[in-house]
Amino acid sequence: MKAPWHALAGTLPESRLLASVAEFTHHRDIDALDHSMVLSLAELVAVSSVTLCKRGESLQHPVDSIVVCSRKPGGGFVVEAIDPGREGDPIDTIVCAMETLEAISDVTEDGTSRLVIPIQREHAAIGALMLEAEDSLDEVRSMVEGFARIYGNYIALLNESERDKLTGLYNRRSFEQRLQRLLKLQRQRSRGATAAGKEQRQSPDDVSQLFLAILDIDHFKRINDTYGHVYGDEVILMLAQQMRASFRQGDVLFRFGGEEFVMLIAARDEEAVHVVLDRFRRFVAGHAYPQVGHVTVSIGYARITENDYPEIVLDRADKALYFAKQNGRDSVHGYESLTARGELASPVALGSIDLF
Numbered sequence: 411m412k413a414p415w416h417a418l419a420g421t422l423p424e425s426r427l428l429a430s431v432a433e434f435t436h437h438r439d440i441d442a443l444d445h446s447m448v449l450s451l452a453e454l455v456a457v458s459s460v461t462l463c464k465r466g467e468s469l470q471h472p473v474d475s476i477v478v479c480s481r482k483p484g485g486g487f488v489v490e491a492i493d494p495g496r497e498g499d500p501i502d503t504i505v506c507a508m509e510t511l512e513a514i515s516d517v518t519e520d521g522t523s524r525l526v527i528p529i530q531r532e533h534a535a536i537g538a539l540m541l542e543a544e545d546s547l548d549e550v551r552s553m554v555e556g557f558a559r560i561y562g563n564y565i566a567l568l569n570e571s572e573r574d575k576l577t578g579l580y581n582r583r584s585f586e587q588r589l590q591r592l593l594k595l596q597r598q599r600s601r602g603a604t605a606a607g608k609e610q611r612q613s614p615d616d617v618s619q620l621f622l623a624i625l626d627i628d629h630f631k632r633i634n635d636t637y638g639h640v641y642g643d644e645v646i647l648m649l650a651q652q653m654r655a656s657f658r659q660g661d662v663l664f665r666f667g668g669e670e671f672v673m674l675i676a677a678r679d680e681e682a683v684h685v686v687l688d689r690f691r692r693f694v695a696g697h698a699y700p701q702v703g704h705v706t707v708s709i710g711y712a713r714i715t716e717n718d719y720p721e722i723v724l725d726r727a728d729k730a731l732y733f734a735k736q737n738g739r740d741s742v743h744g745y746e747s748l749t750a751r752g753e754l755a756s757p758v759a760l761g762s763i764d765l766f
């Protein structure tokens with residue numbers, strides 16, 4: 411399709427551009443912002459697709475999320491989130507642009523023109539935009555760079571409101587949205603695994619389940635009372651750093667408030683999540699914190715599926731945590747095992763919840 415942007419490129423009416431920017435920056439929700447941004451760009455420029463890639467936090471997982479807006483054959487667009495674990499081209503090209511902070515403009519083997527622009531924040535790439543089209547994209551390059559700059563600034567503001575100020579972990583406000591995103595991704599992965607399962611054996615990760623864990627520092631009041639709040643804060647900060655280093659990049663960590671942390675962890679089964687959590691508990695118990703010395707943590711966890719109410723699962727994990735606190739602290743307990751062994755009172759019913 412020969413597109414109107416040929417006529418518009420370089421002379422896009424300012425009002426259209428401004429309307430587009432105003433449209434995507436009115437969102438306060440990051441997923442909605444991402445969807446709106448790729449759609450706005452796709453509507454402005456005649457492309458077959460616009461992809462927004464967000465950078466992951468480790469070398470093993472260079473991409474955290476991918477949203478693609480594609481032109482439908484019959485007209486209009488479809489916007490969808492796709493699995494960030496994909497490998498090969500074009501992900502490699504996008505990662506290259508993010509690492510070098512250089513735009514990439516090339517033509518693929520099937521003759522598609524491609525433009526990849528890194529999205530920067532404080533001299534590092536937080537993501538990249540990739541446009542694909544039948545014709546050269548050179549003329550729209552500066553406009554796409556402008557979009558990338560506005561998006562980079564705006565996402566930094568939104569990220570700040572999602573993060574806990576002391577630790578930089580996600581805060582409680584962002585819990586529900588992060589959880590829904592993770593469940594959706596898991597659904598996509600298990601659909602992919604089921605389709606692939608016919609031809610090849612599934613890897614353990616393909617069949618992973620999601621668990622919610624609550625970690626609470628033991629006798630934290632004593633730490634504050636003995637050493638003062640500044641050292642208490644230091645313990646919270648160091649623990650958050652140790653959590654980041656210990657858990658996988660795909661696991662999502664929150665500070666819910668005070669000395670209480672929540673984790674969303676993918677694991678093959680209850681035994682696997684128990685091993686991971688207990689390893690962290692042991693690590694903390696063996697570490698000496700500045701001035702304060704040894705600290706222990708108690709952890710309760712529960713399985714979470716897409717049909718569960720988050721409040722119910724939080725309450726289950728909290729019950730397992732309470733059990734740990736009542737039974738000597740410095741331990742890890744799973745709600746399902748405790749209930750199976752008859753060590754907890756009757757299962758939690760909706761409406762009976764008094765969280766934290």
Ligand SMILES: Nc1nc2c(ncn2[C@@H]2O[C@H](COP(=O)(O)OP(=O)(O)OP(=O)(O)O)[C@@H](O)[C@H]2O)c(=O)[nH]1
Pocket residue numbers: 626627628629630631632634638639640641642643646667668669735739
């Ligand atoms: N330094 C510091 N202390 C905090 C913060 N938020 C909450 N606290 C303190 O954390 C303490 C939590 O105490 P409790 O809930 O009684 O629990 P605990 O002493 O950890 O005892 P157990 O949980 O039963 O092992 C309180 O003294 C709070 O004032 C914070 O951001 N920084």
